[in-house]
Amino acid sequence: MDNGASSYLRFLKGDKEGFVELVEEYRNRLVLFIDSFVNDIHISEEAADDAFMQLYIKKPKYKSDYSFKAWLYTIGKNAALDYLRKLKKGRCTHIDDYVYLSDKTDIEAEYIQGEENIGLHNAISKLKKEYAQVLYLIYFEGLSNQEAEKVMGKSSRQISDLIYRAKQALRAEIERREHDE
Numbered sequence: 091m092d093n094g095a096s097s098y099l100r101f102l103k104g105d106k107e108g109f110v111e112l113v114e115e116y117r118n119r120l121v122l123f124i125d126s127f128v129n130d131i132h133i134s135e136e137a138a139d140d141a142f143m144q145l146y147i148k149k150p151k152y153k154s155d156y157s158f159k160a161w162l163y164t165i166g167k168n169a170a171l172d173y174l175r176k177l178k179k180g181r182c183t184h185i186d187d188y189v190y191l192s193d194k195t196d197i198e199a200e201y202i203q204g205e206e207n208i209g210l211h212n213a214i215s216k217l218k219k220e221y222a223q224v225l226y227l228i229y230f231e232g233l234s235n236q237e238a239e240k241v242m243g244k245s246s247r248q249i250s251d252l253i254y255r256a257k258q259a260l261r262a263e264i265e266r267r268e269h270d271e
Contacts, residue, residue: 094112094115094159094162095152095154095157095158098112098145101145101149109145109146112142112145112162116159116162117138117142119230120138120162120163120166121134121135121138122134122226122230123163123167123223123227124137124138124170126214126215126222126223126226127167127170127219127222127223128170128174129219133170133173133174133177134170137170137174138166138169138170140172141162141165141166141169145165150165156236156240157233157234160233160237160238160240160241161240163227163231163233163241164240164241167241209264209267210264213260213263213264214226216263217256217260218256218259220242220256221252221255221259222256223242224238224242224252224253224256225253225256225257227242228253235250
């Protein structure tokens, strides 16, 4: 079991501090993952909060077939897709109407430190959504290819191809940016 799983299991047994630990540890990274395909930080924050609300209210059972992080990111991806569908239909209620989950730090300031990280983040944001997602999951979050398969709903071959093409696209984008400067 990884660190998130133990906190979640403690929460399921009634320890509210376990849930607080989950939010503090995973919220910012979940927002950034969701933003890799939503491309709107505010919607990404809302969707991440929806994912945590699902955990808090529905208390789904965690099965250790995959890491806790992969399981949580799958829930986050589904919450984002649900949020976007509701938003398109005009049936979306702001999360602040239910509860406020405090984020103690500015997510972008925490994540983007220094000029190199800003350039890399900007370059990745220009890639196809699937490329940005797979790069984020594998290289920033350290998920295995199998865990990324689960999160993204892809086969092993598709993930391998995506990683290869994403690296190529990122290299080309960085070279293009360097040439433009």
